[in-house]
Amino acid sequence: MLSCQREPVTDAGPGYDYAPIETGRYCVYDVSEQQYALNATPVQRTYQIKEIIGTPYTDAAGQTTYRLLRYRRPSPATDWQLDSIWAVQRTNTELRRTENGQPFVLVLFPVRDRLQWNGNRYNALGEETYELRNVGQPYRVSDTTFNQTLTVLGQNDSTLVSQTRRLTVFARQVGIVYRERVQLQYCSSTPTCVGTNQIDYGFRQVYRLRQYGTN
Template structure:
């Protein structure tokens, strides 16, 4: 091999190999930011506020428990897990069945079926700025999901989780309303925080236009309380 060819190969390796290693530093290839394993459970403290015009906001607090049930094959023949959801107002009450969803890992996608609709909650390997269509299995219009703060710590109710991923499905605020859908996942734990905000602002009176006065809507915040395996 001539000296000229050797120099060319070294230059190519430096240009492509060096840049790739620097870019990949923020990529997390692990497949366990949403662990899928029978018996895993997570309990959330949920704070819900409902807004209606000319009435005080109505606040509700309760606890929600999600437990991953036994595996089964879905209609496509893919392995999936039932997600058993329970709810109660306080610790001295028994858990009451709330709903049954499902979760599955297909190739590099974590898919949750919620109320009969599939959503791609996370895409692996995760990296800052990674974008995908969370609605690609639905007939809805595409929904742009974006991964942010990959590998960064996140605190919930005084507890710090060292390595997390924030997924933003929507974060819009205009003169007529606000919509926010954000999930945070912790390494080897799963979802630790969720916010759902759907607000409609008053627009039919000159005195309220542009002042973010809430006409109606709802805000829900989920914070992890505990987790484990049964």
């Protein structure tokens, strides 16, 4: 999502246009999440997040980086409130997003099916393999079908006692259209609850694109 100019990237060869960028480009997401705690009623939330690409700056390594302004509101009837400021950077070989102070490599270029890399190469969270899937395939989000997308699959583990899943879908000329994060711990305290998918604690969060454009 980074270039040295403010114009959107449209080069279809390496796949840069799966992560277009220009100052003022925005995406609005419907977000649903569930949080679980031991011996407590699950907490369910729905809200909206608006991400706007801001002005570029030069980081400490001399790379052009764009601010990613993130606004939040509980419903379309309420006003947007600034939630956080992230950052996004795109080089010839990778798309990098800094989220809550942690940099992640979301996409590697040029894109191709089954391409793998360490998404945590620039942070201290430990190695995590990301893999490209379904490059150029359609993907439906709510009532909209995007004809050309790619899917980035991160950790995707499911056992009798836990589930971890991270998945992000990018659409050509749009950017992120769907994102899912799951981190659940199932009951394992007694033999009778193992394998029943009874959740002790964790969270599930899903982003679905609602609207996008350029201010």
